Amino acid sequence: MHLFRRGRTHEDFSQEIESHLHLETERLIADGMQPDAARAAARKAFGNVAITKERFYEASRWTVIEQFLQDLRYAWRWMRHSPSFVATSVATLAVGLGLVTIAFTIFNAYVLRPFAVRDPYSLHQIAWHSRDGGGQGFTWRDYDELSRRTDLFNASVGEHTRVVSSNGRPLMTAVVSLNYFEVLGPAMQQGRGFGAIDADGIGSPAVLTNQAWTRLFNRDAGTLGHEIELNGRLFTIVGILAPSFTGLGYSPRDVFVPVTAWASPQRTGPREIRETEILVRLQPGVTAPQAETALGAYMNRGREHQDRVTADVRAQPSPNRVSPALLVLLSPVFAAFLLVLIAACANVSNVMLARAIGRHREIAVRLSIGASRGRVVRQLLTEGLLIAALAAAGGLAVAGWGLRLATVALFSTLPPSVSPILRLVPMTFDARVFLFALAACAAATLLFALLPALQASRLSLTDALRGHGGAARPQSRMRSALVIGQVTVALVLVIIAVTIARNSASIGSLDLGFTTDGVMSINVRGEQDELARSLAEVMSTDPRVQSVAVTSGNPLFNQGRIVAAAPAGTAAATPARCTFVSPEFFPILGLPIAEGRGFRADEARSAARVAIISAATARAFWPGENPIGKTIRIERSNGRPLDEFPDYPEVTVIGTVRDIVSGMLITGREPNHLYLPIDPSDVHASAILFRGRTDRDLNAEALQEIFRRVAPDPQIFEALPLSEMRDLQMYPFFAASWVGSLLAAIALGLSVSGLYGALTYALSQRTKEIGIRMALGATARTVVGLVFRQSIRLAAFGVAIGISIAFIALKLLNAAIPLATISLVDITAFAAGLVLVLAATLLAAYQPARRATRIDPAQTLRADA
């Protein structure tokens, strides 16, 4: 407050002193003095006017601001005189700040920013856990029962989301309880949410999110009252949400409809799918653990195949809760982004340091005419702050463009069946992001400007006035340290990027053991086994379909079940993946039976106790023997975290197939795999694999049409080409390797420019020395060698530190990730990093070295005489 309120102006005070002197003079004249003598006496009695004014000036607290403005003016003038320096510094920092802002904006959008609803911090999600499962899915009947628990919750909303086709376009649809908008109270752009007037279930209202309004209606003001087709039924749009709210999850919704109007048969059927998520607000005084205890009894009712079910009530104010585990998971990502910012700061700091040395004389003059050291430091910091502020603005622009670019890149590189249904949370720059940018900018200023400022103010007056860099030695050491730091960061990032790229390439080229070409996978959402059967029947009679197989879980979807299996007659059982498949499974995947034979139709029909096993299983169970005809024991789980099939105590091996990657690509090929025969009517049939006669006949629309014949809600089926599932699994690796490469490239570029700056500066300091050397007969070759040696010396330190850091970090990570397909300590990556960084070092030295050879000995020796 005091800083900004100025009691009096300087002029006002001057006037008062003036008036004092006049009054005193007049008084003395009245006492009988001569006017001239009186004026002199009055001045004498007053003392030093200038000092009084100075004291007034210092005392009015405005000075700090005044000085700051002065510093700003001065900094601005200084910047106008060196535009290229300012431009490079600002650009360098803007890239660093922009990258960090991008990382934070995404983190903010998915983790920090609470849902834009009333009192988001009181929202709790209910989940359940059992011994071998768990989830957040409930039935609408569960919702009805739980919403009656007013002793625990003062409000509860239910929501289940699914992709629904609307005139051929997929829409992320949320079927919600009628009270959804009343309880949450999100901001509406137009119209209304659902309310009591929709309770009769006669009308079919729908609410659009802002994103969907933009996409579907191009923000047409007259959208309200329009109808929207969902799954062949018409809904009337009654409201449009403000952009801030996109649903209670990390995947934004397109359209909301009340469950009363949705009225699908699953709503009331006895085998309703457990896929409704329930969010509650706890009654005042009720804690989450209390609610968990109180819900325990309810959770255990009516859940077949599940026992010891417990409730889990946890706060869910944002799509992802901030948890230590999440932070640990994200820390390498943040570390990488932060490293780039630090490299950028080191770069600018280095240049500032060089300039501060160049300004020794100027600073010395300022000190000698009475500026305090604090004042000089403040001046230099102000210059830094100005650059950082410009960079922060640039950083926000970089972040904005970067995010837009990344979004476009994401959607254009995702597998085609995923990109139309993927929705991103709006990446808006809210107050949190701005605060973060501000803090990052302040931190950056401290990082890159404080050091040069302190160094520069520490110089000795006489030395500096004479033109000697009094503190040149520690400064050049500091500058070397900064360059070494940059090389270190660049090397660490390059090694990590190459490691990721090589790993993703090796995973990408992994031989699955089966063919994905032309194979479609269909999963049934929820627990509706009979739908798989009817779909398989419809498809097997469809002329466009070549062959159909049912499975208990399709390859690459990681739905495998693990049982304890052992050769009959031995004691120790080992975990083995167990998949129920119909006989067509092997031909569809191009998986030949290596030994023995495939399943016969009658074995599938009767679910015979026979098995086809993977080659690895055969080797492990009966090394060197023929496995055909041998018996495998499948044990009960007995408390182990495994699946069990009590109906299959023993199976006889009738054939073997080669090992395949059936789950995640990163886990590689399974060692042990048992295939057991089923037909579509079996209870284990929950997924379908099929191959069309041609690639084109069975497009998404044709499939929708087939699905509609089988189920009232075709979105119960999730169809995806197997090859795209593979691409989808690969996607995070490619994304990580792209981001890693980008960060590494930026860090490398920064270290090149840092080295270049350091060498150029060092050269300017050594011009005389080189001149003498050349006068004494040094050839251009030796001079070039001189520059390159210095460059290499700086880089060598950075390389040594970088390699050790990368080695230790990757070694630790490698220990944490026990996967055969991933090798993190990769000699090639280290070698590639080394070569790249050394090449960058030579590149940075090239120009300064050429300049060094052009030094004219006669001129330099004369110049500094």
Added chain:
Amino acid sequence: MKTRSAAEQEQLALLQGTLDVLILRTLLFGPQHGQGIARAIQDTSEDVLLVDHGALYPALQRLEAQKWITAKWGTSSNNRKARFYSLTKAGRAQLVQQSHRWKRLAAAMARVLGHESA
């Protein structure tokens, strides 16, 4: 008229903090401008106390900041523009407190010094 150096030998330099009390005391008799305050202090102390007129202003500024006095521009008796200071309620309370303190201090000093000289 005495020369300044001669006057200085007879006059007493002000003790730290005394100027504030003197200003407040002067203003007790009504609003006054800076020159008037300086004159009044010199006159009432019968020229014993030396007030560097320039030193008065930081003190006035300090008192103003503490809201013990307020100031506004007015016209002096000989028709010159001057900034007039007047005592606030807080300033009056401060004066009472300060003069009490000074009296006690002066009495104590007198006792100690009187005892020694006796």
